[in-house]
Amino acid sequence: MAIENIGHRSYWIWDPFLDLGIESIDKQHRRIVDFINDLHEAHTSHNRLSVARTLDDLVDYTVTHFAFEEQLMKAAKYPLYDEHIKNHASFTAHIYQYKQRYEAGEDIVLPLISKLKLWLIHHIDVEDRKYIPYVNKNTTQSWIQTALTQFWKLTS
Ligand SMILES: [Fe+2]
Numbered sequence: 184m185a186i187e188n189i190g191h192r193s194y195w196i197w198d199p200f201l202d203l204g205i206e207s208i209d210k211q212h213r214r215i216v217d218f219i220n221d222l223h224e225a226h227t228s229h230n231r232l233s234v235a236r237t238l239d240d241l242v243d244y245t246v247t248h249f250a251f252e253e254q255l256m257k258a259a260k261y262p263l264y265d266e267h268i269k270n271h272a273s274f275t276a277h278i279y280q281y282k283q284r285y286e287a288g289e290d291i292v293l294p295l296i297s298k299l300k301l302w303l304i305h306h307i308d309v310e311d312r313k314y315i316p317y318v319n320k321n322t323t324q325s326w327i328q329t330a331l332t333q334f335w336k337l338t339s
Pocket residue numbers: 252267271306310311
C-alpha cells in the first residue's frame with residue numbers, strides 16, 4: 184500500500200524529523216501517514232467505496248495506535264500520562280465527528296486530512312517526543328516487543 188504512495192501523488196511525504204527513535208512507534212506513525220495518503224488518493228479518484236473503507240481503517244488504526252502508545256507511556260511511568268491521554272481522547276472524538284459527517288453525506292475528506300496532518304505533526308513532534316526519554320529509561324526492547332505482539336494480535 185505504501186509503495187503506491189511514493190512519488191508525486193503523495194499528499195504527505197513523511198519527513199524524518201518526525202522519527203522519534205522508537206522503531207515500533209515510528210512505524211505506526213508512518214502507517215497512519217500511509218492511510219492519510221490512501222484517503223487523499225481515493226478522494227482524488229472519486230472512489231467512494233475506497234474512501235469509506237480507508238476512512239474506517241484510518242480511524243481503527245489510529246485508535247489502536249493511541250491505545251498502544253498509552254500502554255507504553257504507562258509502563259514508562261511517564262509523568263504527563265493523564266494529559267497525553269486526554270489529548271488522544273479529544274482528537275479521537277474529533278475524528279469520529281468527521282466520520283459521522285462523512286456517513287451523513289458531507290464531503291469532509293479534504294478538511295479532515297488537512298486537520299489530521301496539522302494535528303499529527305504537532306502531536307508527534309511536541310507531545311510524543313516528550314515521553315521518549317521515559318520509554319528509553321523505563322522500558323526494555325523486549326517489553327516493547329512483547330506488548331507489540333500481544334497488542335496487535337488482539338486488535339488486528
Ligand atoms: Fe500520542
